[in-house]
Amino acid sequence: MPSEGGAGPLIRIENVSKSFGTFKAVDDVSLNIEKGELFALLGGSGCGKTTLLRMLAGFEAPTAGKIFIDGQDMAGIPPYDRPVNMMFQSYALFPHMSVEKNVGYGLKHDGMTSAQRTDRVKQMLDLVKLTDFAGRKPHQLSGGQRQRVALARALAKQPKLLLLDEPLGALDKKLREHTQFEIMSIQEKTGITFVVVTHDQEEAMTLASRIAVMDHGKIKQVGTPTDIYEYPNSTFVAGFIGSINMFDGEVTKTSGDVATVQIAQLGGPIMVPAADSLSAGTKISIAVRPEKITISRSRPKGPNSFSGTVKDLGYFGKDSLYRVKMPSGTLVMVNSVNARRAAESERVAQWEDDVWISFDPQSAIALKG
Incomplete structure (x- = not known):
């Protein structure tokens, strides 16, 4: 059994399952988070993913398996006694309270003096760059500012673990990227462990040091x-993360690597890196990212x-997406970076142009499965 605190991962999830009637929402998950x-x-x-997050928070109990946080078995421990705080997608701010009172709300029952609470709230507002907004009410803030108030409130109690449920879902694309x-x-300044639930692949790729799909x-x-x-x-993972071309094939031979x-x-045939499991007759899928194709x-x-023919062309400013139709009827996505300013007529290809696509074997x- 894990020791109390100290060495080892902060979170140890051991063979955890959660069922709601006959529906198994979480199925025998084991995971360590450092x-x-x-x-x-x-x-x-x-x-x-959200059910797993709620089990970490203590809002749901596992049907089977165990969850340890900092070496302590969380079985039977209610949310308010866990070294955990959670930031909800809705932010759940009190509309009648000022920003500073929202941030300090959770500190009232922590045995801190009034001066200590005031100092902690100031630290949190400085951290999220909202010191000048301390006296405002939530309805006087932008979506991004409300998100930072919720984050400051969640961090004020200095939890060992902060859980964030779709934290950027309510923000527009530009603000989401900035946030x-x-x-x-x-997270880097505080050193607190963050676990973020998201359905947004780009968000996970940008934010996280590690990802569980x-x-x-x-x-x-x-x-x-x-x-x-x-x-x-x-x-599944290849198709879920980003755009990808997927082809079905059969290994005809291997030679060296x-x-x-x-x-x-x-x-026709393609060349790919030869893994140990590949041998003649093996049925496999070949995945190639659009940006790896020229x-x-x-x-x-x-x-x-x-060779193929351009059937669709999307211009996105920084890059262009081509869909090239092969003689078989298969459409292949090709992403080309627009590295220099060019007129429309100067693009690599236009609709209905006959073109060639190619990719390095190492990109396949x-x-x-």
Whole structure:
């Protein structure tokens, strides 16, 4: 059994399941989260991420398994006795209270003197850069400012663990991107462990030091953003994180560190890195990110080159997304960075242009499940 405090991960989740009647929301999850991490639980609606968060907070009890926080078994310990605080998606601010009173509300029963509470509130408002707004009411603040008040209130009690449930869901895209970096900065300054629940892949990739991807109550993969994006361990994770092209194929041969895979959708063989599990006759899926594919008007040198026709083109300023139709009818997404200013007529390709697409063998991800 884990020791009381000290060494080891801050959170140890051991074979935890949670059922609601016949529905299993969390299914035999085991996970360690280290002290000082900014950890993300990522998945779609109904995947179990919020239920797992609520079990950490103490709002739900596991049907099976155990949860340890700083070495202590949380079984039977109510939310108010856990070294945990939670920031809700709605922010749950008191509309009749000023910003400083909202931030200091949770300190009333902590045995602190009035002077100590005032000092702590000032520290928190300085941390979230809202000192000049201390006297305002929530309705006098922007969405981003209300979000920071909620964060300051959650941090004021100095919990060992802060849980954030879709913390940026109510913000517009530009403000959400700005606030992501603010949260990262605040987490780094405080050293408090943050666990963030989100369905937004970009948010998880930006915020977290590590990510757990969940689906149907199970954890599919845990890793750094780079691990999850560049080295997914399944077709589900590859398809859930970012945009990706997925092709079905069969290994025809392996030679050294290269495998040849026949891909009917592309109309020929491709070369990919040969993993130990790949051998002739193996049925696999090949995943290639759109930004790893090059589009050109002339046939490039090297392997993994195929001809097609541009059927769709989206211009997004910093980049362009092409959908290239192969002779098989398969549409391949290609993302091209607009590295220099160019007129529309100067783009690499236009609608209905015949083009070539190509990608480096090392950019292909071979997946068996």
